[in-house]
Amino acid sequence: MIRAAAILACLALAGCSGGPPPVRYSDGFMRNVRNTANPSTVAATEIAFARAARDDGQWTAFRRFLADGGVIHGRNGVIDAAGFLATQSDPPAAVQWTPLAVWSSCDGQLAVTQGKFAEPDGSWGYYVTVWERQRNGTYRWSYDMGAPDTALTERENRDREPQSEDDSTVIVVQAIPMIQGEVADCRADAAAATGPAWPDAAAATGPAWPDAAGATTGVGISRDGSLAWRWVQGADGRRMFAAQQWRGGAWEPALDFAVTAEGRVDPQ
Structure with a gap:
């Protein structure tokens, strides 16, 4: 992989003698690329994000990949990510993570990822991240929530073979072949899409949503109306996230993610 990256970098530089001339794409081609869903690009960005955390510092990487207005959903609710990250110094060892699944809007403007992470202390958990494509075609995260998972921690630490002292890449190497990508259907009525x-607490499918009384919530939807997401913070400390995608002319669940009041992934 390192050799391939070096070759690609050489081809991109005019100073590499003997290389082919740079390829120039039309404005129309580049516009189509920017408006096309590509879950693999989102996954690659998230993997690069995790690698930057390991190489350059955890909070340094979080700042670098942050979208304007991004938020972090912690135990006590949603906080402004830029304000929080501005006060943080990089820890000696970074959390490592990798995506396991990607859900993209039809136009690729919005994507949701779910994956697993490993803390330096050996605990493991799951996370969910919302990604927004920028004007230059890159993806930056706008929402992030994660929590440790007891069953995952036990399974990973039981099954994991002894590694060398520097084994920080193991989680990524193991998970890359397992990444699942889904793209929502395009909507003919995107201009009027809502x-x-x-679901409310009484009619919820999947994990039970916190009661409306005392809960705070936030929602988002892609510009083309094909992917939507919602978070809820219960007064009792429970946190919820859900994403739905447009499929076959109707909304269908893509992801439900629940965290208990004690701050762990809800096993139900």
Whole structure:
């Protein structure tokens, strides 16, 4: 992989003698690329994000890949990510993570990823991240929530073979072949599209949503109306995230993610 990256970098530089001339694409071609869903690009960005955390520092990487207005959903609710990250110094060892699944809007403007992470202390957990494509075609994260998972921690530490002292790449290497990518259907009525009718506590499917009384919530939807997401913070400390995608002319669940009041992934 390192050799391939070096070759690609050489081809991109005019100073590499003997290389082919740079390829120039039309404005129309580049516009189509920017408006096309590509879950693999989102996954590659997330993997690069995790690698930057390891190489350059955890919070340094979080700042570098942050979208304007991004938020972090912690135990006590959603906080402004830029303000929080501005006060943080990089820890000696970074959390490592990798995506396991990607859900993209039809136009590729919005994507949601779910993956697993490993703390330096040996605990493991799951996370969910919302990604927004920028004007230059790159992806930056706008929402992030994660929590440790007891069953995953036990399974990973039991099954994991002894590694060398520097084994920080193991989680990525193991998970890359397992990444699942899904793209929502395009909508002919995108101009008038609205988000799904989110379930209330009484009619919820999957994990039970916190009661509306005392809960705070936030929602987002892609510009083309094909992917929507919602978070809820319960007064009792529970956190919820859900994403729905447009499929076959109707909304269908893509992801439900629940965290208990004690701050662990809900096993239900």
